Amino acid sequence: MRPGPGRFLRRLASLLVRGPDAPFVLGDLEETLSRDLARGVWPRRARWRYLRNAVASASRLARARARGSWRGRRRGFGALGVSWLDVKLGLRMLVKAPLLTAVSIVSLGVGIPVGLAPGQIIDALETTLPVEGGDRIEILRYRSVETSGVVLPTSYDLGVWREALGSFETLAAVRLVEHNVDSGNDAAAPVVGAELTPSTFGILEARPLLGRMLDGGDAVPGAPPVVVLGEDLWRARMAGDSGAVGRTVRISGEPHTVVGIMPSDFGFPVRQQMWLPLEALPASEPGDGIRMQVFGRLAEGATREIAEGELATVLRRLGAELPETHRLLVAEVAPFTAAGWMGQPEGSLRGATTGIWLMQMPSLLLLMVACVNVGLLVFARAATRSEELAVRTALGASRGRIVAQVLAEALVLAVVSAGAGLLLLHLITTRYIETVVSVLGAYPPYYMDFGVTWQTVLRALLLAALSAAAAAVLPALRVTGKGLRLGLQRAGAGSRGIRFGRMSTALVVADIALAVAVVGLAVGVGNRVGGAVLRTAEPQLAVEEYLAARIRLPVSVAPFDVESAAAREARMARIERELVERLEADPRVRGVAVASSLPGMSYSRRHVETGTGVHPIDQGWVGLGFFEGLGRPVLAGRDFGPEDLEGDRRSVIVNVAFAEQVLPTSRMDRSSRRQARKSADRVSVTVVRVSTFRIRTMPSPPGYGILGNAASLITSNAPAAIAMPNARASAPTTVMPG
Amino acid sequence: MESLGAFEQLVLFCVLRLGDEAYGVPIRETLEERTGKTFSAGAIYTALARLEERGLVSSWVGEPTPGRAGRPPKYYRVEPAGARALLAAYETLQSVAGDVVPELADLAREEG
Numbered sequence: 133m134r135p136g137p138g139r140f141l142r143r144l145a146s147l148l149v150r151g152p153d154a155p156f157v158l159g160d161l162e163e164t165l166s167r168d169l170a171r172g173v174w175p176r177r178a179r180w181r182y183l184r185n186a187v188a189s190a191s192r193l194a195r196a197r198a199r200g201s202w203r204g205r206r207r208g209f210g211a212l213g214v215s216w217l218d219v220k221l222g223l224r225m226l227v228k229a230p231l232l233t234a235v236s237i238v239s240l241g242v243g244i245p246v247g248l249a250p251g252q253i254i255d256a257l258e259t260t261l262p263v264e265g266g267d268r269i270e271i272l273r274y275r276s277v278e279t280s281g282v283v284l285p286t287s288y289d290l291g292v293w294r295e296a297l298g299s300f301e302t303l304a305a306v307r308l309v310e311h312n313v314d315s316g317n318d319a320a321a322p323v324v325g326a327e328l329t330p331s332t333f334g335i336l337e338a339r340p341l342l343g344r345m346l347d348g349g350d351a352v353p354g355a356p357p358v359v360v361l362g363e364d365l366w367r368a369r370m371a372g373d374s375g376a377v378g379r380t381v382r383i384s385g386e387p388h389t390v391v392g393i394m395p396s397d398f399g400f401p402v403r404q405q406m407w408l409p410l411e412a413l414p415a416s417e418p419g420d421g422i423r424m425q426v427f428g429r430l431a432e433g434a435t436r437e438i439a440e441g442e443l444a445t446v447l448r449r450l451g452a453e454l455p456e457t458h459r460l461l462v463a464e465v466a467p468f469t470a471a472g473w474m475g476q477p478e479g480s481l482r483g484a485t486t487g488i489w490l491m492q493m494p495s496l497l498l499l500m501v502a503c504v505n506v507g508l509l510v511f512a513r514a515a516t517r518s519e520e521l522a523v524r525t526a527l528g529a530s531r532g533r534i535v536a537q538v539l540a541e542a543l544v545l546a547v548v549s550a551g552a553g554l555l556l557l558h559l560i561t562t563r564y565i566e567t568v569v570s571v572l573g574a575y576p577p578y579y580m581d582f583g584v585t586w587q588t589v590l591r592a593l594l595l596a597a598l599s600a601a602a603a604a605v606l607p608a609l610r611v612t613g614k615g616l617r618l619g620l621q622r623a624g625a626g627s628r629g630i631r632f633g634r635m636s637t638a639l640v641v642a643d644i645a646l647a648v649a650v651v652g653l654a655v656g657v658g659n660r661v662g663g664a665v666l667r668t669a670e671p672q673l674a675v676e677e678y679l680a681a682r683i684r685l686p687v688s689v690a691p692f693d694v695e696s697a698a699a700r701e702a703r704m705a706r707i708e709r710e711l712v713e714r715l716e717a718d719p720r721v722r723g724v725a726v727a728s729s730l731p732g733m734s735y736s737r738r739h740v741e742t743g744t745g746v747h748p749i750d751q752g753w754v755g756l757g758f759f760e761g762l763g764r765p766v767l768a769g770r771d772f773g774p775e776d777l778e779g780d781r782r783s784v785i786v787n788v789a790f791a792e793q794v795l796p797t798s799r800m801d802r803s804s805r806r807q808a809r810k811s812a813d814r815v816s817v818t819v820v821r822v823s824t825f826r827i828r829t830m831p832s833p834p835g836y837g838i839l840g841n842a843a844s845l846i847t848s849n850a851p852a853a854i855a856m857p858n859a860r861a862s863a864p865t866t867v868m869p870g
Numbered sequence: 871m872e873s874l875g876a877f878e879q880l881v882l883f884c885v886l887r888l889g890d891e892a893y894g895v896p897i898r899e900t901l902e903e904r905t906g907k908t909f910s911a912g913a914i915y916t917a918l919a920r921l922e923e924r925g926l927v928s929s930w931v932g933e934p935t936p937g938r939a940g941r942p943p944k945y946y947r948v949e950p951a952g953a954r955a956l957l958a959a960y961e962t963l964q965s966v967a968g969d970v971v972p973e974l975a976d977l978a979r980e981e982g
Binding site for chain 2: 136142149152153155156157158159160161162163164166167185188189190191192193196527
């Protein structure tokens with residue numbers, strides 16, 4: 133019988149005994165067997181002792197690994213057999229192979245933000261309210277069968293729902309209001325706050341920073357007026373006065389006592405900084421009462437579907453009793469965060485998520501290309517080190533040890549690259565928010581966090597690590613397996629390992645460069661597309677010369693059921709006149725103009741019918757001297773005069789595009805037309821030369837515009853609009869300083 | 871001061887005793903000879919790994935030998951910290967045992 137344990141036992145032992153010290157244990161087993169045989173132990177008994185020792189050792193080592201006690205309770209990297217020394221070596225390799233490091237960082241640094249930005253944005257859009265069980269806070273509302281639009285419930289509906297619905301623990305209501313707030317420290321300024329039922333704070337499990345929250349007594353009709361302020365407003369208007377609770381502030385002229393300050397991370401429902409009690413109005417007649425958003429927390433065991441079914445049952449009853457107001461409605465229960473706040477179209481953010489994914493799918497694929505290329509580079513690096521790895525194996529390093537080292541190097545490279553990518557992602561999302569804010573004119577709700585989340589970090593690291601690890605482990609296994617002898621032979625012959633020829637190197641570099649370029653191109657295209665959707669060009673107006681103001685009557689001063697529309701308009705007109713007169717008297721002001729909307733704002737969409745068909749247009753109302761005041765005198769025809777404010781006001785002013793497309797037979801003279809065509813911003817040149825001050829760079833749905841929605845301006849390449857002489861009271865005012 | 875388990879103390883004493891020849895096989899053989907028990911190689915290496923991680927012993931890899939199927943042995947040396955810990959453990963045992971050892975021996979004989 134040959135000395136030694138035999139091929140089978142040796143193979144079995146090497147399979148059983150695992151861990152960093154496995155080579156030494158296996159060596160000990162061999163040596164013990166040799167010593168036993170040398171001592172004259174019967175070979176079969178010696179092999180039996182070998183096997184028993186191997187099994188016991190394997191068991192001991194496995195238990196130690198399972199307890200995490202092997203090598204000082206390794207976790208994380210340690211679980212893979214990777215030591216900190218390997219990590220240090222990996223960091224050293226970054227410096228040693230600067231080209232590889234640079235290409236990897238650029239590849240993943242570009243690929244990660246491009247590929248992961250959609251997920252990042254979707255995570256933010258699909259978030260829930262930041263409270264325990266925030267995903268169980270639902271909004272209840274109706275939807276019109278005819279228009280599919282949302283119909284908000286009234287206080288009457290809320291009363292009925294509170295009686296009939298058992299799927300909710302509590303129901304609460306909220307609506308946005310805008311008031312002038314005068315804290316006594318400075319001039320009054322408008323603040324968009326919320327009126328809400330005190331039960332809101334309970335549902336949201338909110339805690340005040342100072343004082344108390346609103347309670348049921350505050351909402352009783354006739355109760356002393358109170359207000360809760362947000363921390364930011366408190367710091368801005370009351371200088372963070374710790375004695376603010378109990379002080380009086382004037383809200384639209386009415387004194388209110390500050391009863392509490394909410395912390396800055398509370399901005400319910402959107403990003404509010406002021407909360408007033410929504411008076412518990414009596415359940416009036418159907419159709420009466422204010423409309424508001426109603427929401428509640430689902431009761432234990434209830435689901436959205438159950439709640440919606442229950443609401444539908446209640447609605448059927450209401451539809452039978454009150455067919456005029458409720459017959460053509462359907463019930464809807466939806467997550468609170470899906471509500472269309474900020475004035476954006478209902479559900480537009482959620483609807484956008486699919487679009488975002490679809491738009492970014494190519495970029496996601498390119499991220500994978502970037503990952504594969506980084507993997508390729510790591511593979512190449514490992515392949516060129518085959519001799520080094522073979523020598524290490526020969527010196528006793530186990531296969532696992534070698535693989536762990538190469539893995540550690542790849543992981544270090546991947547993590548550094550992913551870090552660069554995440555940094556860029558952070559910059560991109562920050563820029564995205566700035567763009568959204570500039571376009572919508574409002575910040576996203578307080579519960580949406582567009583920052584880099586831990587989920588995104590995890591995704592980035594996982595992608596980078598997977599690509600690098602896959603490419604690192606394969607060559608390491610190959611080198612330490614059948615390639616070991618070859619590697620040793622090469623090392624013995626003084627060879628420096630696999631070498632890539634010039635052509636191969638050029639091809640690899642070209643491949644990587646191409647991938648990076650394509651990713652970069654995708655970023656560029658994405659930016660163009662995204663920018664077209666969201667970004668507007670610089671205004672073509674000397675904006676620094678203008679000041680704009682908007683006049684609005686506070687809601688609490690003019691409740692719907694108290695003041696008629698006519699009285700409201702008359703009061704508005706009085707305020708507007710007074711403001712215009714005061715401004716005109718100010719020597720620092722060069723001129724004052726009034727319009728229903730200013731350039732860049734949304735306009736009312738109308739359809740006009742002419743001999744050429746029906747055309748959608750944007751329509752606005754302007755005051756006398758508006759165009760001249762903006763430095764855009766009428767190109768053809770005449771400007772509005774006092775006579776246009778009388779009678780049925782049938783005169784209009786249109787832009788060049790309108791004249792060309794809708795009124796091709798208009799009497800616009802040739803020189804005016806030529807002048808319009810020569811203009812650099814042709815779309816903005818109008819008959820009245822009213823500029824579109826904000827132009828988007830992407831075609832939008834068919835429509836024409838002039839002053840307003842810039843999206844419609846460039847769409848048709850021939851936008852058109854009508855400006856009617858203003859005789860309305862509720863109009864924004866443009867103030868131009870001299 | 872590092873505390874040591876009974877097995878760790880035994881292993882440290884063996885490493886100390888073997889000096890420059892302290893690697894897996896002699897350590898195990900010494901332990902088995904002096905305790906009369908059998909130990910697996912895995913048990914030895916697990917204990918040594920713990921001691922090394924705590925800085926009580928250090929190790930280095932020797933040259934591969936034919937009797938080990940080309941695999942190198944791993945040598946161990948007791949570090950000063952290990953020596954202090956072992957000495958403290960031994961002194962503690964001595965101070966606690968002290969003058970009751972004869973009584974212990976008598977009792978053991980009675981029991982036996």
